[in-house]
Amino acid sequence: xxxxxFADAASVDIPLSRLLRLSLFQVSVGMMTxxxxxxxxxxxxxxxxxxxxxxxxxxxxxxxxxxxxxxxxHRSDVHRSVLGxxxxxxxWFGTLMQFGGLAIMPFALLLMRDPHLFAVGLGASALAFxxxxxxxxTTQTAGLALVGDLLPDDRRAxxxxxxxxxxxxxxMVCSTILGGLLxxxxxxxxxxVIQACAVLTFVLNVVALWKQEARSAAIASAQTPRPPFxxxxxQFAADPLTMRLxxxxxxxxxxxxxxxxxxxxxxxEVLHLSVGATTSLSGAxxxxxxxxxxxxxxxxxxGTDALRLAGYGVVLGIAAFLLVIFAAxxxxxxxxxxxxxxxxxxxxxxxxxTLTAAxxxxxxxTAGLALxxxxxVQTTAAGPAIAFGGIARDLVSxxxxxxxxxxxLAHHATGYGVIYAIEICLLLATLVLMGxxxxxxxxxxxSLSAAGAHRFGLTEFPT
Numbered sequence: 529x530x531x532x533x534f535a536d537a538a539s540v541d542i543p544l545s546r547l548l549r550l551s552l553f554q555v556s557v558g559m560m561t562x563x564x565x566x567x568x569x570x571x572x573x574x575x576x577x578x579x580x581x582x583x584x585x586x587x588x589x590x591x592x593x594x595x596x597x598x599x600x601x602h603r604s605d606v607h608r609s610v611l612g613x614x615x616x617x618x619x620w621f622g623t624l625m626q627f628g629g630l631a632i633m634p635f636a637l638l639l640m641r642d643p644h645l646f647a648v649g650l651g652a653s654a655l656a657f658x659x660x661x662x663x664x665x666t667t668q669t670a671g672l673a674l675v676g677d678l679l680p681d682d683r684r685a686x687x688x689x690x691x692x693x694x695x696x697x698x699x700m701v702c703s704t705i706l707g708g709l710l711x712x713x714x715x716x717x718x719x720x721v722i723q724a725c726a727v728l729t730f731v732l733n734v735v736a737l738w739k740q741e742a743r744s745a746a747i748a749s750a751q752t753p754r755p756p757f758x759x760x761x762x763q764f765a766a767d768p769l770t771m772r773l774x775x776x777x778x779x780x781x782x783x784x785x786x787x788x789x790x791x792x793x794x795x796x797e798v799l800h801l802s803v804g805a806t807t808s809l810s811g812a813x814x815x816x817x818x819x820x821x822x823x824x825x826x827x828x829x830x831g832t833d834a835l836r837l838a839g840y841g842v843v844l845g846i847a848a849f850l851l852v853i854f855a856a857x858x859x860x861x862x863x864x865x866x867x868x869x870x871x872x873x874x875x876x877x878x879x880x881x882t883l884t885a886a887x888x889x890x891x892x893x894t895a896g897l898a899l900x901x902x903x904x905v906q907t908t909a910a911g912p913a914i915a916f917g918g919i920a921r922d923l924v925s926x927x928x929x930x931x932x933x934x935x936x937l938a939h940h941a942t943g944y945g946v947i948y949a950i951e952i953c954l955l956l957a958t959l960v961l962m963g964x965x966x967x968x969x970x971x972x973x974x975s976l977s978a979a980g981a982h983r984f985g986l987t988e989f990p991t
Contacts, residue, residue, distance in 0.1 A: 542678055550678075551694035552736035553619070553671045556729040558698030559706075560626065560664050562810050563725055564590065564657070567706045568637075569789040574796045575713045576641055582650075584789045584918020589654055590661015591911030597904040598761075600669045615674040616737065622666030623733040629660030630726035634719040667733060669903070674740060692821065699814035707808055764901065769968060776962045777882045777902060778909035780838070783954035784845060784875045785910035786917040790944055791852070791871075795864055798856050798941045805861070812865050813872035820876025834884035835966045841877025842955045842962070848874055849948040849955075856941035879906070885965070917947050 569587055572578045600618070633656035639649025675691060709721050765771060791813075792806040824837055848870030855864035886902040925943030927933065933942065 546740075547690060548694075549738075550671075550675065550736050550740055551691045552732040553667055554691050554695040555698035555702075556626070556732040556736075557664055557668050558695045558814075559702040559725060560630075560660060560729065562699050562703045562706060562814075563630075563722070564660065565788050565810070567703075567710060567792075567810070569792060571710065571713060571718065572637065573793045576637070578640060579922055580789070580793060581915075581919040581922045584915050586653055586657050587789050587918075588911045588915045589657040590664065591907055591914070592658070593662045593665045594907030594911065595904050597665055597669050597907065598901045600666055601673055615670045615677065618670035619667050619674070619733065619737050622663045622668075622670065623730060623737075625659045625663030626667065626733075627663075627726050627730045629656045629658070629663060630722055630729065632656045633660065634722040638715050638718070665907075671736070678740065693818065696814045696818040696821070700811045700818070703808060703811035703814065707805070707811075711802060769965060772961070773882065773885055773965060774901060774905045776835075776838075776958060776965065777886075778905045779954060779961060780842060780878050780882070780958040781906040782909040782913035783842075783951045783958060784871065784878065786913040786947060786951050786954075787849075787852075787871070788910070788914050789918055790921055790947060791868060794852070794856075794941075794944045795861070798939075798944065799859065799861055799864060801861060809865065809868040812868040813875075816869040816872025816874075817876035818872075819869075820873040821880060823873075824877055824880040833966055834881045835962055836881070838878045838881025838885070839959060839962060839966070841874045841879075841881060842958050843874075844870055844877065845874030846952050846955050849952050853945050853948050856939075856945065882906075920950070921947050 564587060569583050572583045572586075573580050632652060636649050636652030636656050639645045640653060642649070672691065706721065706725075710717060791809050795801040795806040795809055820841065827837055848867050851863055851867035851870060855861070855867060883902055921943040923943075924946045925940050928942035929940060
């Protein structure tokens with residue numbers, strides 16, 4: 529199996545088979561991502577007739593946990609357990625929350641179809657999304673930290689990169705399977721599919737976790753030093769370039785994420801694609817992200833500046849959103865598919881580039897916090913952007929269809945087009961904010977060469 533990307537992360541102590549088993553928790557996260565951000569929003573908007581703004585708000589609920597990702601990672605770093613485990617308790621309780629959220633989710637969503645039970649269904653759906661999202665963030669943060677514990681410094685980056693590829697592979701496979709299962713939608717089938725995902729999530733995470741973390745007397749000891757979160761954060765945030773980098777990450781993440789709950793409904797409502805066809809758009813996005821990840825590995829390995837690479841991703845994202853806009857007047861599902869593919873590739877390049885820059889800014893004792901902050905800013909910025917995208921799309925589409933913008937624009941595609949145009953403007957602003965940082969951060973080629981980091985790798989990738 530040495531042909532697998534980053535298979536050289538394995539060692540005698542941690543063979544490739546063990547790494548691949550551990551990567552199963554990333555597969556469950558990929559399945560959850562496709563289900564929440566792809567398949568369900570299409571089903572809720574098109575099949576169940578729930579307004580897009582309300583669906584966007586529900587999808588954004590799991591992102592409320594995102595600001596606490598850095599804190600979750602820090603807490604798992606300093607956790608004291610009488611059993612001698614740091615990561616296992618976090619992964620276990622995260623898995624239980626994922627299972628619980630998915631278990632009640634289909635019934636809660638179906639209750640929203642009944643006007644008399646709408647309020648009950650809405651409250652239960654919000655709880656389900658919150659549980660599932662909290663569990664997903666907790667499991668992934670602690671799971672990736674566990675990889676850092678298991679492997680030595682020279683292999684840790686390659687191992688977590690391998691796990692990130694598992695995440696993307698899981699997204700592609702699950703998008704195809706979920707799309708096929710829900711191609712002929714019925715309420716019963718919706719319950720069966722989501723609850724099967726709940727069971728599969730539990731099984732995958734338990735298998736991934738089994739006998740991975742050794743018990744440690746130091747972890748169980750009350751004498752082990754455990755610095756407070758505030759102290760570590762102050763040290764990290766002292767550099768003004770670091771805060772500008774995080775602002776760049778947030779703005780770019782918002783630009784790429786605003787269309788997340790709209791891409792599949794766009795295909796269904798404007799181009800009249802089936803559930804299976806629109807779900808395949810999530811697979812195209814994941815394939816594009818995988819390609820972007822591969823190209824970034826090659827270019828960074830040849831000394832390309834990390835933020836210059838992120839800039840390439842932003843430019844590609846602008847072209848991708850233009851493709852999606854023109855898919856409607858051209859009535860071309862192929863153009864939409866190419867746009868989804870390019871969105872994934874652009875987002876992948878941007879994410880890897882900014883993460884590599886964050887890695888360069890982190891010291892040996894703040895690496896986990898720096899990468900946790902990167903993930904927290906990226907995901908937190910995506911939440912309001914997703915909510916805004918759904919609300920603005922509904923308002924503009926309603927106004928346009930009512931002939932408020934003239935006969936030419938009296939179409940549902942107008943609302944979607946406005947959102948994609950706003951995303952293009954945000955990406956242009958991201959380029960302006962990022963420009964002064966290129967070549968000045970510790971992640972530049974010169975500084976990486978000085979550190980001996982010629983090969984690309986990720987010490988942690990909190991997606």
